[in-house]
Each structure stands twice: as C-alpha cells, then as structure tokens.
Amino acid sequence: MKQNIYDHPEFFQSYRTLRESEFNYNDLLEQPALRGVLPELKNKKVLDVGCGMGDFAKYCVKEQAREVVGVDISRNMIEAAQQRNSHERIHYVNMALEDFQLRQHEFDVVVSSLALHYIKDYDVAIKKINGSLKKMGVFVFSIEHPIVTARRNMDNWTVDKENNRSHFAVDHYQEEGERQQHWYIDGIVKYHRTFSTLVNELILNGFQVEQVIEPIPDSKAVKSLPKIINEMRRPSFMIIRAKKVW
Template sequence: MQQNLYDNTEFFNMYKNLRETRITYIDFIEQPAIRKLLPPLQNLQVLDLGCGFGEQANYIIDNGATHVTGVDISEKMLGMARKRSEIHYLHSPIEEVDFNNHQFDLVVSSLAFHYIEDYHLLISRITQWIKPNGYLVFSTEHPIVLSNKNQEGWIKDYNNNILHWPIDHYGEEGLRTQFWGIDGVIKYHRKLSTLLNVLIQNGLVIEEIVEPESISEGLEKMPKLINERKRPSFILIKAKRVM
C-alpha cells in the first residue's frame, strides 16, 4: 500500500514548518548519525531513496560525490528541492522506480523504509543496483517504536512524567497506523532480526548498526531528547555489497 502523505496539504505544511525550525529529531539525532555512517563520498554515484527536500542529496554533492539521483513520491517535496546539475530528481514511489544493475556506488535512505510494505523485495532490488564493494546506508524507525499496535506513545504517571515505552505485539510484523499531524499515517513494523537477516540473505555484509542519541546541541535546545536513552527513536544500518 503506497501512501503519499507529503502531498496532503495539511501534512505537508505541518512537516515543512517543523523542518524549517531546525529543531527536530532529524536535525539532532538522525542526520548527524547517518552522516557518520556514510563512506567517503568522493567521485561516487549515489541514489537517495525518499529524498524529500533534497537536503541529504545536497550534502552528498557538497562532500565530493559526482552525481546523486533522488527519488521521492511527493511532488510538493521535490518542488522545493534545490536544483543542481549534479542532482537528478525522479518523482516516483520507491516501489516503482527501477535502475540498471550495478549503477550506484552508494544507496542511501533517510527514514523512508518504514513506509514500504515489502521490505524483502525492496532490499532485493536495491542490492542489484549497487556496484560490487558499494554500500547501502539507511535509517528507519526503531522496531520498538513501531511494535505496539495501539501506537499510544509513552506511558506516563498522573503528573505527566514519563514512566516507560510500551512494547507489545513485537513479533507481529506488519501495518501500524498512528496520528502524526493527521490521522491514519501508515507505517510498517519489522523485527530487528528481519531488518538484519534480509540484508544478509541478499548477500550484503553488515558493517555497522547505530541506535543514536542526540548530539549535545539537541539536548540544549530540545531537553526531551534525553528520553532517547530510555528508548531509541531510530536505527541506522550500514551494509556493503562485496560481490
């Protein structure tokens, strides 16, 4: 099931305004972590799946890559992406785009895979696009975040203090719906073993796994990020195709 949240005007405006504050989980947790996982970018051909506003694509070009192909389902997001000759944007669902075998040195994706229903097929296709000795680096919402079917958030006491994060139905993979700006946002829960084993089954060698916490600036500007020590929001994986 494909869901184009970001062309919903209400959701898009909410997300755009949030990102423009530069005070977000992405700015202080996810992006600093994913940038540390990237291999040296000099002269690489890169695919960015779920590229959004193109900020990650610009970072990759600014740090030496030759070319980035950015793919996103949202016409509104791509409409705001900075136009550069080194970046080619494709308006397409990730599930429908296709490329030549061994076309990219690096495939990178920031918080998009949890929107994709068929993870097995996704990784199979991506592996074909990666050159031998090339990399896949991606972030996704952490399995413990998405496990609970009710998606009810933190359990708190009578004074609204956080007690713990509820984990339930962890072994029941599949669709979850939640309120995030609008009702009915669809994501897909997968066990940690699934995230890792599908990579291994496709011949990818896992080099690093990160469950990041906030950088120091984030703790100053968003004190609630200290709760990442109670429960990580994201998991990031770096894997290499060796053949």
Template structure:
C-alpha cells in the same frame, strides 16, 4: 500499498513547518548519525532514496559525490527540492520507490533516511536496491526503531497524573506488519519489522552487515530540546550500514 502522505496538503504544511523550525529529532539525532556513517564520497555516484526536499542529496554533492539521483514519491517534496537544493549534479526523480527502474551506471552508495518503514515489501525492496549497486557498493538507511513501531496503537510512553514519563511500553514486537497513527492527519501508515527481519533481509539477499547504530542526540540538541534526553531510555531510530557482496 504505495502511500503518498506527504502530498496531503494538511500533512505537508504541518511537516514542513516542523522541519523549517530546525528544532527536530532529525536535526540533532538522526541526520548527524547518518552523516557520520557515510563513507568518503569523492567521485561517488549516489542514490538518495526518499530524498524529501533534497537536503541529503545536496550534502553528498558538497562532500564530493560526482552525481546524485534523489528519489521521492511526493511531488510537493520534489518541487521544493528543485528550489532549495538544486544542483547540476543532482537529478530528482518523482516516483514510488517500489516502481524504480534504473538501466544506467550502477551506484556506489544508496542512502535512505527514514523512508524504508513506509515500504510494505521489505525483501522485494532489498533485492531491487541490490541490483542498483556496484559490487562492493554500500546501502545505508535509517528507520524508526522497532521498539517505537512495535506497539499497535503506537502510544508508548506511560505517564503519571502530572504528565511525567514513567516508562516505555513495548508490546506486539513479534507481530510484524502495518501500523497506523495520527501525525497531522489520521491514517499515516508505517510497517513494523523486528531487528531480525531487517538484518536477515539484507544478509539473505547479498549484503554483508557492517554497522548498526542506535544514535544518541548531540549536546546542542539536548540543550535546545530537553526531551531528547529520553533517547537514553529508548532509541527512536536504527541506522544500518551494509555492503553488497555479490
């Protein structure tokens, strides 16, 4: 199933209002950690998988990448990227990740921010990305942490009558597969996988694991969004850096 929830007008409006606020977990948690995980980008050819409005694509160019191909299924996202983050060295491609096919020069780096948990067939994806990389190329991606996606109804915080968060409920961890939740609209689909599946899917298909991060928020983020302190109780995101070995 190729989900394109970002072109739903209601979802897109809600999501972009959130991102435009610059007061999100992406701004103070996931993106700072992703950027810290990147290698020296000077002269590198990069694919930004699930590029959204192109923020990471533009950042890679600013850090010295010679060329970036930004890929996203959403026409609305690509249209906004072409306005906000247009650059002569960035090529934006509107396509489902599952349908990608590149015959040109391979990439030094594939970076993907919070997109892989929307893809149903993880092993198929990893094999495809392996074919896009140069020998020794890097794949760096973030995903919602499996402790977040595990519980089938994805309602994890247990609260008391006053609304205080008491503890995080973890259940159904071993039961991989589709999860649905309400996020601006009903029926937003993500795919839960165990950490074992995420890691072995890489090492079984020609990648060597280099680093895993469960990022903590920046100090500025905690000052602006106090709820980010709950990242000390359970992680929202997992970041994996791996290298093509064959």
C-alpha cells in the same frame, strides 16, 4: 496502493514547518548519526531513496559526489527539492521506489533516510537496491526503531497522574506488519519489522552488515532541544550500514 502522505496538504505543511524549525530530531540526532557512517562520497554516484526536500542530496554534492539521483513518491517533496536544493549534479525523480526502473550495478552508494518503514515489501526493496549497487557498494539507511513501531497503535509512552512519562511500553513486537498512527493527521501507515528481519533480509540478499547505530543525543543536542534526552530511555531511530558482497 502506495502511501503518499506527503502530498496531503495539511500533513505536508505541518511536516515542512517541523523540518524548517531551528531544532528537530532529524537535524540534531538522525542526520548526524547517518552521515557519520557514510563512506567517502567523493567521485561517487549516489542514489537517495526517499530524498524528501533534497537536503541530503545537496550534502552529497558538497561532499563532492559525482552525481546524485534523488527519488521520492511525493510531488510536494520533489518540487521543494528543486526549489531549495537544485544542482547540476542532482537529478530528482518523482516516483515510488517500487516503480523506479534502476539499472543494474549503477550506483556506488545508496542511502535512505527514514523511508523504508513506509514500504510494504521490505524484501523486494532490498533486492532492488542490491541490484542497483556495484560490487562492494555501500547501503546506509535509517528507519524508525523497531521498538517504536512495535505496539499496534504506536502510542507507547505511559504517563503518570502528573502527566510525566513514567515508562515506554513495548508490545506486539513479534507481530510484524502494518501499523496506523496519528501524526498531524489520522491514518499514517507504517510497517513494523523486527530487528532480526531487518538484518536477515540484508544478509539473504547479498549484503554484509557492517554497522548498526542507535543514535543518542550529545550535550549540544540536549541543550538545544531538552526533550531529546528521552532518547536515553528509548531510541527513536536505527541506522544500518551494509556492503554489497554479491
């Protein structure tokens, strides 16, 4: 069964409150870095995998994308997207990527923000995305960094007697597979993959890796959210840009 945590009432409300806060990691760190490696979107057809509440889809329209298709497994997310970020050039689909029937060579750009670590079969998803892209199309995605997902319980910061973070522990790195985490609620399922798996599956499925980013906060982000300085000790996110070559 595919996980759909964003339709859990308690989780969704907590997550929505987080994203609507003035300062958060997505808006200060992940999104600026992801948008910074995008190709030009003008007149392009874009697939947004795990579109959430539609903020990125709306960004694409502002960048003059010809059409945007946003797909998300969560009905809550799609309803919020339709309320907050509707546009005549955006089409939202309430469906898991695994079930969504994509036409071959349909999109110029595919983007996924922090969604692929929820998908069990990464290789299948990459094949599907490759098939949906036109030749030389661009795929950009962000995920939780593999050092964050590595440890089995994903409880990685070690604190001292004064409750200060002394170091970030990495363990079980080569043991790929399911991880469960408490994040607002118990039982959040994510999938850990090594960096080599993330990259090699792209190469094996017709992509050329063009850029890998481990975002770090700028001074403005640190001033807005002081705790984000911990990104200098370990990265929360990884962003990969790849081009379809076959």
